[in-house]
Amino acid sequence: MNLIILENHVTSQRGGQETNLLTICRGLFERGHRITLLYLKPGDLLAEYRSFCDRTIQISAYGFDWRSLTSTMRFLPSLIQIRQLSIEPNSVIFCNDYHFSLFASALSFFRQIPYVCYLQLPPLQLNRQRKFGLRNVDRFIAVSHQTKQDWIKFGTDSDRIRVVHNGVDLEKFKPAENSIQARQQWGIFDDTKIISYIGRIDREKGLETLIQATAILMKEGRRIKTLIAGKPLTHYSFSKGRECEDKGMNYLRSLTQLADSQDVSDQVQFVGHLANPISLYHASDVNVLPSIWSEPCSLGLFESLACSVPKVASRIGGNPEILAGEFDDYLFEPGNAEDLAECLDRVIDWREKDPTLGIQCRQYVSDYFSYEKLIDGIEKNLLELVIS
Numbered sequence: 001m002n003l004i005i006l007e008n009h010v011t012s013q014r015g016g017q018e019t020n021l022l023t024i025c026r027g028l029f030e031r032g033h034r035i036t037l038l039y040l041k042p043g044d045l046l047a048e049y050r051s052f053c054d055r056t057i058q059i060s061a062y063g064f065d066w067r068s069l070t071s072t073m074r075f076l077p078s079l080i081q082i083r084q085l086s087i088e089p090n091s092v093i094f095c096n097d098y099h100f101s102l103f104a105s106a107l108s109f110f111r112q113i114p115y116v117c118y119l120q121l122p123p124l125q126l127n128r129q130r131k132f133g134l135r136n137v138d139r140f141i142a143v144s145h146q147t148k149q150d151w152i153k154f155g156t157d158s159d160r161i162r163v164v165h166n167g168v169d170l171e172k173f174k175p176a177e178n179s180i181q182a183r184q185q186w187g188i189f190d191d192t193k194i195i196s197y198i199g200r201i202d203r204e205k206g207l208e209t210l211i212q213a214t215a216i217l218m219k220e221g222r223r224i225k226t227l228i229a230g231k232p233l234t235h236y237s238f239s240k241g242r243e244c245e246d247k248g249m250n251y252l253r254s255l256t257q258l259a260d261s262q263d264v265s266d267q268v269q270f271v272g273h274l275a276n277p278i279s280l281y282h283a284s285d286v287n288v289l290p291s292i293w294s295e296p297c298s299l300g301l302f303e304s305l306a307c308s309v310p311k312v313a314s315r316i317g318g319n320p321e322i323l324a325g326e327f328d329d330y331l332f333e334p335g336n337a338e339d340l341a342e343c344l345d346r347v348i349d350w351r352e353k354d355p356t357l358g359i360q361c362r363q364y365v366s367d368y369f370s371y372e373k374l375i376d377g378i379e380k381n382l383l384e385l386v387i388s
Contacts, residue, residue: 001033001386002088004113006062006095006104011043013231013273015200016299017120020166021096022048027375028382029053034088044275057081062103063129078103087111090386094118099125101133114138114385119161122150122294122317141381143297144318150294162381165321167374168302168365175308175358176282179351186283188225193348195226196284198277198300201252201270202233204293206314208258212337213290213344215262222345224267228255229280231273281307285348289313292334297322305365308358310347312340327364 005025012019022045025035029052037049037056050056064075085107093115095104101117108115117134119142126134140161142148148161176182188194195214199205207228214226232248252270259268274280281287287304288311289295295317302322304311311327313319314334323330330347332339350357 001028001382002091003028003033003035003382004085004087004091004093004107005035005037006093006097006100007037007039008062008097008100009041009043010037010039010046010049011041012045012275013043014233016166017096018043018045020120020299021118023169023371024375024378025049026052027371028379031375031379033379057085059103062100079106082107082110085111087113092116092382092386094382096120098123098134099130101131101137102129103133105133105136108136108138116141116382116385119143119147119151120296122147122296123154126154138385139381141378144321146294146318146321147296162377164374164377164381165369166297166299166302167369167371168299168306169371170306170362170366173278173281173303173306175362179282182279182282185279186227188283190223192223192225193285194283195224195344195348196229196280196287197227197290198229198274198280198287198303199289199298200233201228201230201248201255203251204291206290206292206335207255209290209292209314209335209337209340210288211255211258211262211264211268213340214267215264216337216341217344218264218267220341220345222348224348226264226268227271227280227284228268229271229274229277277303278307281309284309285351286310286312286344288340288344289319290334290340291316291319293317295319302365302369305361308362310350310357310361312343312347314340322369326360 007021029035035053037053038059040059059081060077061075065071091113093104093108093113095117098117104115115137116139117137119140142161142163143166145163148163151161152158183194197210214224217224232252259265281304287309289298289300291314297318301311310330312330313323315331316334320331330343332343
């Protein structure tokens, strides 16, 4: 099978979508499939793609803004690239973001190859050209049942959508060999408990709730340190014609101001983007996902559990699908700082009260959300289309 992968920015700094795609592509390559990567912007993941892809081709644009002549002219070379692209037998398009649907649809139509759209997000910002492009999708693959339901409500036929949950590489994400040493690497030399967040710095992640919960726990006499890892999300500005960090940086400043106003600026530390977050998982007593939007299927859920660190998450989106059964007790109401504080208070002493919990966390993801199960599911859906 020959996969034509459509990606936006080939970087690890935007979030889980990009790193998840790299994981899938590498896994399919290891099973003997050939990969061609089309991308808009180069980034730190490009070298890894080039190590196993047959071709990596930069595309000028996946769509256009009809209000901008510059944007429209930038899209025209992409149409030429569609005609010039060499297509191998048994090819299939794997589009990592439905926002690329116009280009993917054109490529599918003109070159007569099946088109799969990978749904890692609920339907947002769908203009006419994107809706048009989605009409020609042969199959959707959603990362959670909740994401599938979000798209069904949007009007997509349920029979066109398959669900394949994300997975985690258990060889990469392992428990700490020495948790005390891991804590010391982050400057913690006493019995202070470490609460961590790893992800992008964006309003939909609900980080205000985490900071407020930290303040509540401090007032109750808890010795804690909350480490927030990630960088502000860039947003595209049509007026400036480029991606800008202004909005994201303003949000980050608002979080530091909130920590000051809650008198927890010494307890809340923003540590920036981590190319490798494993050291922070190893140092953590608990990892938190405080999202206030319909979180599809966060990679951080699996990474934390694989490292034998309990995960506390908001009861929204796909989170309850992952933290099910015995882990349901680690869910809290979105935006409710008191509920989050109570949840953290229950779990944060697990090393003393229930030291087997870490083993249970890792066994859970091993049983249900392994890397192999993810690749199995994606491969099965793609092969069904190629064979048919």
